[in-house]
Amino acid sequence: MASMISKKMAVRGKNAVEKLCEVIPGGVNSPARSFPDVEQTPMVVDFAHEDMIFDVDGKPFLDFCCSWGALILGHVHMGVVEAVTKRLSRGSSFGISTEIEEKIARKLVSLVDSVEKVRFVNSGTEATMSAARLARGATGRDLIVKFTGNYHGHADFFLVQAGSGVMSLNATSSSAGVPDDIVKHTACLPYNDVEALRSFFKERGKEVAAVIVEPVAGNMGVIPGDQEFIQALREETLKNGALLIFDEVITGFRVGLKGAQGLYGITPDLTCFGKVIGGGFPVAAFGGRADVMDHLAPLGQVYQAGTLSGNPVAMEAGYETLKHIEKPGFYDELDRKTKSLVVPVRRVIKELNLAACIQRRGSMFTLFFGKKRVRNMEDAKQLDTALFSKYFSFMYERGIYVPPSQFEACFISSVHTQEHLDFTRDAMIEFLRSL
Numbered sequence: 001m002a003s004m005i006s007k008k009m010a011v012r013g014k015n016a017v018e019k020l021c022e023v024i025p026g027g028v029n030s031p032a033r034s035f036p037d038v039e040q041t042p043m044v045v046d047f048a049h050e051d052m053i054f055d056v057d058g059k060p061f062l063d064f065c066c067s068w069g070a071l072i073l074g075h076v077h078m079g080v081v082e083a084v085t086k087r088l089s090r091g092s093s094f095g096i097s098t099e100i101e102e103k104i105a106r107k108l109v110s111l112v113d114s115v116e117k118v119r120f121v122n123s124g125t126e127a128t129m130s131a132a133r134l135a136r137g138a139t140g141r142d143l144i145v146k147f148t149g150n151y152h153g154h155a156d157f158f159l160v161q162a163g164s165g166v167m168s169l170n171a172t173s174s175s176a177g178v179p180d181d182i183v184k185h186t187a188c189l190p191y192n193d194v195e196a197l198r199s200f201f202k203e204r205g206k207e208v209a210a211v212i213v214e215p216v217a218g219n220m221g222v223i224p225g226d227q228e229f230i231q232a233l234r235e236e237t238l239k240n241g242a243l244l245i246f247d248e249v250i251t252g253f254r255v256g257l258k259g260a261q262g263l264y265g266i267t268p269d270l271t272c273f274g275k276v277i278g279g280g281f282p283v284a285a286f287g288g289r290a291d292v293m294d295h296l297a298p299l300g301q302v303y304q305a306g307t308l309s310g311n312p313v314a315m316e317a318g319y320e321t322l323k324h325i326e327k328p329g330f331y332d333e334l335d336r337k338t339k340s341l342v343v344p345v346r347r348v349i350k351e352l353n354l355a356a357c358i359q360r361r362g363s364m365f366t367l368f369f370g371k372k373r374v375r376n377m378e379d380a381k382q383l384d385t386a387l388f389s390k391y392f393s394f395m396y397e398r399g400i401y402v403p404p405s406q407f408e409a410c411f412i413s414s415v416h417t418q419e420h421l422d423f424t425r426d427a428m429i430e431f432l433r434s435l
């Protein structure tokens, strides 16, 4: 009887995917959700609770994706639910300022030293796109420098693939539909390569409006920037009158209360936030030096706007989240939990002398297959994605959901239980021992 029910139920997920595909391209509103890199039917979620999600077949999964890092307090946090519900009953959107916007802006300014003023938007893509426009408007220059394998959302001028190294800077787009005329204003350099950076700036430094970087890269899996590399970014931008933009859409309030800039002790001119600051709602922001931010309309000439920007329901969720994560010991406990999983796995990789590694910053980590260390896109290209796919299935079949690509980060929330972390650690080790 039980197996009949589960067989019948398992059909629902497949049907749901098929129905979604009929009316939504690929059945998804963001490509990674279609599981393009693994051999499993894409998940369709019914509901979630704390560190677990349940698919439409009723199958539970321990969630290590956490809405791609957004849910640092886990699913259905009661403080967030209450704040949002209260706001909803008083109106959900006005297109007019509300006091909660001042409250959350002030909190952000008080927590992150480099941020003197901030503007809220609806997605990380909007935050990076707006920060780049602002940098161009404030400096009067066009050129944006980014790094291979860093992802800054899907604005045209960020969808750029590098050639190899400094010599082939004629960037080509990594998406159809992006004109070459647009990507010619984006230079793509290798990540963690100080020499390439310095030689580029020697030649073209005075053309650069801004350098944008993920200080801890999360979009080729977790690859922390080297201290000297991040330091060199600050030096070269200052020397050449360019702005430094930290894309902390993932790392902001994730790797620590002051984000990656707190870890490195480097002050960017502008910072982009997203994910955690929305508490599971569509919120992102960009902020930084007041003299730069004041170039934005209505004070300045750089136009930027949004019907739902600073939406009060989403602001309440974000504010509630920030209130919780600033409590003393919050990040220490998150670190402790993450280490309880990562450290034993790393030990086993060493003991078995596997071509693998587990890289971590704060509560984000990636288990890489095929390399003992991953420092940049060149390394990432050599990873064993077929083995990752097997690993994904191994975990998935045990009810553990890790992001469905070798080039993504796993995230731990404050409500992941030690029992669930131990179960996941043991599954990871079992897979590694089976190799």
Ligand SMILES: Cc1ncc(COP(=O)(O)O)c(C=O)c1O
Binding pocket: 068, 122, 123, 124, 125, 126, 128, 151, 152, 153, 154, 214, 218, 219, 247, 248, 249, 250, 274, 275, 284
């Ligand atoms: C570092 C970084 N910047 C920007 C973005 C774009 O954010 P969104 O997906 O909210 O547009 C992402 C998305 O994952 C990201 O990881």
